[in-house]
Amino acid sequence: MEVTVPTTSAVLKSLLLADLRTQWRNRRAVLLTVLVPVIILFSWKGIIDQVGGAFALGTCITVGLMATGLMGYTNSVARDRDKGVFQRLRVAPLPAWTIMVSRLFVQLLMILVITATVLLVGYFADHIVIPSAGYVLAFLAAIVGAAAYLAMGQVIVGLIKNPEVVQSTTRLVYFIFIMVGMLGQLGALGDYVKEYVIWSPYGTVQTIIADAVDPSKWTSTSTEALLITVGYAVVFFIAGIKKFQWSNK
Amino acid sequence: MHNQQDFILDVDDLNIYYGNFQAVNNVSFHVLPGEIFGLLGPNGAGKTSTLSAIEGLIKPQSGNISVAGYNVKEKPLHAKASMGVQLQSTNFQPELKVKEIIELYAGIYGVELTVEKLNAILSENNLLESKDKKFSQLSGGQQQRVSLSLCVLHDPKLLLLDEPTTGLDPQSRRQLWDRMEAIRAKGRGILLTTHSMEEAEAVCDRIAIIDHGKIIAIDAPQVLMELHHNDPEVIAASRKGKITLEDVFIGLTGREVRN
Numbered sequence: 001m002e003v004t005v006p007t008t009s010a011v012l013k014s015l016l017l018a019d020l021r022t023q024w025r026n027r028r029a030v031l032l033t034v035l036v037p038v039i040i041l042f043s044w045k046g047i048i049d050q051v052g053g054a055f056a057l058g059t060c061i062t063v064g065l066m067a068t069g070l071m072g073y074t075n076s077v078a079r080d081r082d083k084g085v086f087q088r089l090r091v092a093p094l095p096a097w098t099i100m101v102s103r104l105f106v107q108l109l110m111i112l113v114i115t116a117t118v119l120l121v122g123y124f125a126d127h128i129v130i131p132s133a134g135y136v137l138a139f140l141a142a143i144v145g146a147a148a149y150l151a152m153g154q155v156i157v158g159l160i161k162n163p164e165v166v167q168s169t170t171r172l173v174y175f176i177f178i179m180v181g182m183l184g185q186l187g188a189l190g191d192y193v194k195e196y197v198i199w200s201p202y203g204t205v206q207t208i209i210a211d212a213v214d215p216s217k218w219t220s221t222s223t224e225a226l227l228i229t230v231g232y233a234v235v236f237f238i239a240g241i242k243k244f245q246w247s248n249k
Numbered sequence: 250m251h252n253q254q255d256f257i258l259d260v261d262d263l264n265i266y267y268g269n270f271q272a273v274n275n276v277s278f279h280v281l282p283g284e285i286f287g288l289l290g291p292n293g294a295g296k297t298s299t300l301s302a303i304e305g306l307i308k309p310q311s312g313n314i315s316v317a318g319y320n321v322k323e324k325p326l327h328a329k330a331s332m333g334v335q336l337q338s339t340n341f342q343p344e345l346k347v348k349e350i351i352e353l354y355a356g357i358y359g360v361e362l363t364v365e366k367l368n369a370i371l372s373e374n375n376l377l378e379s380k381d382k383k384f385s386q387l388s389g390g391q392q393q394r395v396s397l398s399l400c401v402l403h404d405p406k407l408l409l410l411d412e413p414t415t416g417l418d419p420q421s422r423r424q425l426w427d428r429m430e431a432i433r434a435k436g437r438g439i440l441l442t443t444h445s446m447e448e449a450e451a452v453c454d455r456i457a458i459i460d461h462g463k464i465i466a467i468d469a470p471q472v473l474m475e476l477h478h479n480d481p482e483v484i485a486a487s488r489k490g491k492i493t494l495e496d497v498f499i500g501l502t503g504r505e506v507r508n
Contacts, residue, residue, distance in 0.1 A: 005326045006356070006358065085341060087306060090305070
């Protein structure tokens with residue numbers, strides 16, 4: 001008797017439901033991921049006029065994307081690999097890529113939640129008004145930016161196997177990006193650092209989101225930042241997938 | 250004599266290398282329908298590598314493996330759909346509840362799961378009261394039972410059980426043996442790896458002893474004991490005068506402790 005292999009869509013549906021349930025059970029961590037950019041937005045209330053609403057929104061969404069892409073995704077992959085969750089799935093009749101696609105889809109939802117929360121908080125708390133096209137473009141720019149951070153996370157989890165070391169590394173990178181990125185971009189660390197920060201994964205993502213939020217400010221620099229962000233995503237993904245191993249052994 | 254088409258699992262001339270190290274060396278064996286076949290060997294003998302190749306987790310450098318007639322290289326998904334696997338360590342997202350894990354794997358294996366069927370699976374595995382518990386909240390024995398329930402969820406022709414009784418109390422172990430025998434009675438084949446010679450002797454119809462990547466003996470446990478009971482190494486390994494399967498195993502693989 002011929003054995004039946006389930007369809008890829010049925011497999012993806014089951015994986016996605018399980019991954020969403022897992023994410024829901026970790027909602028405290030999710031809340032913290034959303035909370036950090038919201039706190040920054042609140043604390044900047046007094047300087048919104050100086051830095052500009054688009055800049056503030058761009059910065060806060062970038063910080064949220066870094067948290068979910070670099071820490072949320074990477075740490076969950078490292079933990080599940082360590083526990084053998086992937087190995088158990090891989091002995092089942094499913095294409096291996098479906099495991100990652102399901103997880104990336106959950107991250108996509110997280111990106112939308114973070115972006116929407118920041119835009120709403122910006123509107124209601126800081127009265128930042130953006131054109132309606134800005135909302136759509138902000139989501140699109142957030143997806144591109146998040147791809148770069150997810151890809152960076154993939155590199156980390158590809159190079160490091162121990163989940164605890166992965167966790168400390170992502171925290172360190174996140175902290176460095178926030179501190180050097182935010183302060184550097186505001187010019188607090190001097191022009192030399194500012195120049196580097198602008199073209200770093202922090203700076204390019206912040207630029208494309210801030211300029212997408214206010215499309216009238218989109219310039220050739222924004223396009224360059226977009227291309228560089230896509231470049232970061234592609235290069236990091238290739239390196240991360242090449243180095244990634246499903247098992248810790 | 251059996252035809253190759255009769256085999257539920259056919260491993261032919263398998264070779265696996267890790268760099269220059271040859272972990273599996275020309276290994277061949279088969280499992281028949283309604284047979285429990287034990288793969289025994291000291292640590293690092295090549296059991297896990299052989300099993301991983303059958304499961305599709307590693308690609309062997311040469312050799313052929315077919316599961317229920319499906320070549321694992323050519324039809325990996327069909328081969329995987331024909332087998333149920335219990336890995337050595339329990340491995341599910343700790344946040345998921347027992348019933349959710351069963352739902353997940355039912356979806357992956359294409360098994361239609363009604364509430365009645367789910368409850369039947371849970372009670373068959375003594376998990377009904379734990380169905381709303383998260384996997385991380387279960388005892389070791391319960392986790393093993395979840396793992397086993399997923400193995401047989403899609404009624405596979407072949408079961409791969411990698412040291413399934415490790416860490417189980419005698420009652421749970423006996424219960425698992427009963428279940429294995431019931432699966433065998435349904436005409437399914439089981440490939441079992443174990444370090445327990447008592448287990449191999451109790452449930453296996455045939456065993457293969459693998460050492461340094463090579464199969465050094467393959468037959469029914471009783472036959473192996475009769476065949477080797479006069480070997481000086483086996484007699485030297487004997488502790489109580491009576492030759493056991495463990496004595497034969499030690500006699501054939503040596504007393505040296507492996508890492």
